[in-house]
Amino acid sequence: MSEAELVLRSRRVVTPEGMRAAAVAVAAGRIVAVLPYDADVPAGARLEDFGDDVVLPGLVDTHVHVNDPGRTEWEGFWTATRAAAAGGITTLLDMPLNSLPPTTTVGNLRVKQEVARDKAHIDVGFWGGALPDNVGDLRPLHEAGVFGFKAFLSPSGVDEFPHLDQEQLARSLAEIAGFGGLLIVHAEDPHHLASAPQHGGPEYAHFLASRPRDAEDTAVANLIAQAKRLDARVHVLHLSSGDALPMISAAKAEGVAITVETCPHYLTLTAEEVPDGASEFKCCPPIREAANQDLLWRALADGTIDCVVTDHSPSTADLKTDDFATAWGGISGLQLSLSAVWTEARRRGHGLQDVVRWMSERTAALAGLANKGAIAPGRDADFAVLAPDESFTVDPAALQHRNRVTAYAGRTLYGVVRSTWLRGHRIAADGTFTEPRGRLLTRHP
Numbered sequence: 466m467s468e469a470e471l472v473l474r475s476r477r478v479v480t481p482e483g484m485r486a487a488a489v490a491v492a493a494g495r496i497v498a499v500l501p502y503d504a505d506v507p508a509g510a511r512l513e514d515f516g517d518d519v520v521l522p523g524l525v526d527t528h529v530h531v532n533d534p535g536r537t538e539w540e541g542f543w544t545a546t547r548a549a550a551a552g553g554i555t556t557l558l559d560m561p562l563n564s565l566p567p568t569t570t571v572g573n574l575r576v577k578q579e580v581a582r583d584k585a586h587i588d589v590g591f592w593g594g595a596l597p598d599n600v601g602d603l604r605p606l607h608e609a610g611v612f613g614f615k616a617f618l619s620p621s622g623v624d625e626f627p628h629l630d631q632e633q634l635a636r637s638l639a640e641i642a643g644f645g646g647l648l649i650v651h652a653e654d655p656h657h658l659a660s661a662p663q664h665g666g667p668e669y670a671h672f673l674a675s676r677p678r679d680a681e682d683t684a685v686a687n688l689i690a691q692a693k694r695l696d697a698r699v700h701v702l703h704l705s706s707g708d709a710l711p712m713i714s715a716a717k718a719e720g721v722a723i724t725v726e727t728c729p730h731y732l733t734l735t736a737e738e739v740p741d742g743a744s745e746f747k748c749c750p751p752i753r754e755a756a757n758q759d760l761l762w763r764a765l766a767d768g769t770i771d772c773v774v775t776d777h778s779p780s781t782a783d784l785k786t787d788d789f790a791t792a793w794g795g796i797s798g799l800q801l802s803l804s805a806v807w808t809e810a811r812r813r814g815h816g817l818q819d820v821v822r823w824m825s826e827r828t829a830a831l832a833g834l835a836n837k838g839a840i841a842p843g844r845d846a847d848f849a850v851l852a853p854d855e856s857f858t859v860d861p862a863a864l865q866h867r868n869r870v871t872a873y874a875g876r877t878l879y880g881v882v883r884s885t886w887l888r889g890h891r892i893a894a895d896g897t898f899t900e901p902r903g904r905l906l907t908r909h910p
């Protein structure tokens with residue numbers, strides 16, 4: 466500990482061995498030791514004592530649409546990473562679509578990296594995109610450091626990012642498996658969506674019926690079959706249908722390399738409570754019924770679902786019209802995700818250890834970010850300091866997102882993020898932020 470420059474200590478530090486009183490020694494942006502709470506602080510090291518506030522590893526959010534450049538009026542690296550920092554997130558991976566250009570060639574990746582470079586308040590990495598016509602770009606993107614590739618199996622919502630049919634999926638997946646990469650998939654089957662009733666209008670029940678569970682279930686079943694056949698690694702994005710869980714758990718038991726995420730909105734909001742016309746609740750797949758939500762929580766508890774990510778996907782307020790068929794689909798979750806998930810987790814008897822597993826440890830593992838996801842020697846000194854028993858009412862005006870549209874307005878949430886630390890620097894506290902200190906990350910070889 467003699468080399469330590471900084472010691473953070475608390476009565477409650479979430480470590481891989483559990484929550485305990487500890488002193489975390491930091492040097493050169495890394496954790497060098499996790500010691501007993503009352504260990505001697507070396508001369509010259511700065512001490513930060515958080516008392517009873519809980520120190521968590523900084524959250525790793527692997528599903529964020531920053532939309533920068535090209536749709537920066539929807540969001541941007543400056544605002545998205547500030548919102549993330551305010552919410553205890555210290556690493557995000559940006560999705561390849563909704564920005565212009567999409568991240569589907571190495572040249573486009575360079576454009577995105579250039580735009581993000583000076584605006585990142587937290588660490589930022591990039592997913593690539595798998596399109597019908599860019600199979601030849603996948604390996605170069607992999608070598609340029611993207612963390613994997615996103616594909617849609619049904620229309621994505623933007624014209625420049627077309628979806629893959631089953632044959633195209635097989636071709637991309639074979640290519641990606643050939644270099645040991647990861648394919649992450651928006652799994653809704655287009656034929657089931659096309660045959661579902663499409664009424665449109667402001668009624669949430671109509672919207673829900675237009676994106677039925679069997680669209681997800683069929684797409685997941687097809688994906689499992691392809692992953693098995695090609696011995697490929699796949700990840701199911703934003704799972705909403707609880708009916709897909711038994712086959713996912715069977716595939717895992719069989720050794721298929723499949724992981725699954727869900728999102729705060731599926732875990733904390735229900736179809737029954739969405740007011741008609743309230744398209745701030747619109748996302749695809751949709752928020753489903755309370756009984757379905759129980760299945761998702763059970764699957765998180767037993768490990769069938771691996772992790773929780775925001776799928777932060779904002780737009781300008783004018784695109785959130787009261788017609789669910791045409792309104793932009795996407796929920797802004799960055800700043801509130803930790804508190805939202807924690808509020809429901811604690812009600813269901815889970816501990817912060819579980820939340821850290823879902824939102825930091827397993828997301829870091831998904832992306833292969835060996836330096837993130839735990840408070841342990843050798844990891845980056847990234848932390849969120851949380852007052853877990855303190856509550857607040859969500860005021861859209863307090864959000865850092867570019868567009869302050871939120872499905873959580875007026876809700877009372879537990880868990881106030883007191884401060885967020887990146888590589889040993891306090892980057893956010895009480896609504897104030899330092900200059901950007903985030904780094905651009907690439908996949909570890």
Ligand SMILES: [Zn+2]
Binds near residue numbers: 528530560776778
């Ligand atoms: Zn998304």
